[in-house]
Amino acid sequence: MPEPTVVALGRVDPALVEEPLRGKAAFVAQPGPDDLAAAVGAIVRADxxxxxxxxxxxxxxxxxxRTGVGVDLVDVAEATRRGIAVVVTPDSGSQAVAEGVLGMALYxxxxxxxxxxxxxxGQWARRAEIPVGDLSGAVLGIIGYGRIGRRVGALADAFGMRVLAHDPFTAPPxxxxxxxxxxxxAHSDVITLHVPLSDATRHLVDRRFLAAVKPGAVLVxxxxxGLVDLDAVRDALVVGRLSGVGLDVYDPEPAVHHPLFDHPDVLLTPHLMGMSIRAEAATYxxxxxxxxDVLAGRRPAALANPEWMPTGRAKERTR
Structure with a gap:
């Protein structure tokens, strides 16, 4: 009997998924219509x-x-209605993202x-014109204190920063x-964003938000x-309300050029901070x-639809 088919939705290196699927499913990295029609599962990239x-x-x-935690592009409700488990991988890239945040802040x-x-x-003589700041003694404002937010806080503590954390869902310590x-x-020298994207958080960083920012703050x-209104951020950077902006994520992706990108105090990376060599291997x-786990009738470690249950248990529940 042939092995069940698992397909890639997006670019996936077969070597990174081979071990967990060995003897359980045949993996198709570049599926055609027939492969999709036969597929019992899929490894889904962020885009x-x-x-x-x-x-x-x-x-x-x-x-x-999903290779990550964001399910913005996945119809989770429809998948749940069809009895499909939506697996996420929240732990694998958390440390890598946290390092990326501190790296951007340092830069x-x-x-x-x-x-x-x-x-x-060759402008050495102008070096005194560029003020160099410090992380030690600075205040880091973390908006969203989940797995990544907590790891950012731990790294910031090692730099001697004071951490403030706000989470709209669960109170931080x-x-x-x-x-x-x-x-x-108002008190943060560096602000970093780690809340999920929703109707309530879309354009969280807007003109009103930025009007209250401590002058000269850095935004990462x-x-x-979608958490950020790029027009408002650019205006805040031009007038000096912000002194620097680091972006690894965009809406939409791939990123569409915006005038903010041309500012010399902006640092841009292509949504890779959570995909270091080690984190990428762990995520896949x-x-x-x-x-x-799902194909074997087991409950996976993390789900975007936690109400999902293995088929047998779901049938028992509906009796």
Whole structure:
């Protein structure tokens, strides 16, 4: 009897999913219509759209495994209605993203970009014109204190930063908790975003938000592109309300050029902070393990639709 088919939705290196799927499913990295029609599962990249039409092309699908945690492009409600588990991999890239946040903060606060250009362009005599900041003693405002937010806080503590954290869903520990978002914004030298994207958080960083920012603050977004109004951010950067902006995420993706991108105090990366070499291997392995778990009738470690249950248990519940 042939092994069941698991397909890639987006670019997936077969070597990274081979071990968890060995002996359980045949993996197809570049599926055609017939492969999709036969597929019982899929490894889903962040830029892959899994809507109702996509699900219609996979009538036997039992599990979608996202390489990451964002399911903005996955119709989770429709997948749940069809009994499809939507696996996420929340732990594999958290440390990598946290390192990316601190790396961007360091680059912007230490003014590495303009200092590099100064030396490159033979303008050594102008070095005193560029003020170099410090992370030690600075205040880091973390908006969203989940797995990644907590790891960012731990790294910031090692730099001697004071951490303030605001989470609209779960209160952070008392030592860092800042229930008033406006207070966090007004006191933070660096602000980093880690809340999910929803109707309530879309364009969280807008003109009103930025009007309350501490002058000269740095903004880092390695969360979701839709959290930020790029027009408002550019205006705040031009007038000096912000001194630097780091972006790893965009809305839409791939990123569409925006005038903000041309500002010399902006640092741009292509949504890769959570995909370091080690994190990438772990993310794909976790996604493939989630697929293997569902195919074996087990509950995966993390789900975007936690109400999902293995088929047998779901049938028992409906009796």
């Amino acid at each position: 892959a759209v899994v809507d109702r039409d996509a699900l219609d092309r996979m009538p036997h699908c039992r599990v979608l495994a 912007l606060v230490k003014r590495f970009g303009p200092l590099h250009r100064l030396v490159r362009d 008392d030592a860092v908790n800042c229930p008033d978002l406006g207070e966090l914004v 977004n390695c969360g979701r592109g 392995a976790d996604a493939a393990q989630g697929v293997a």
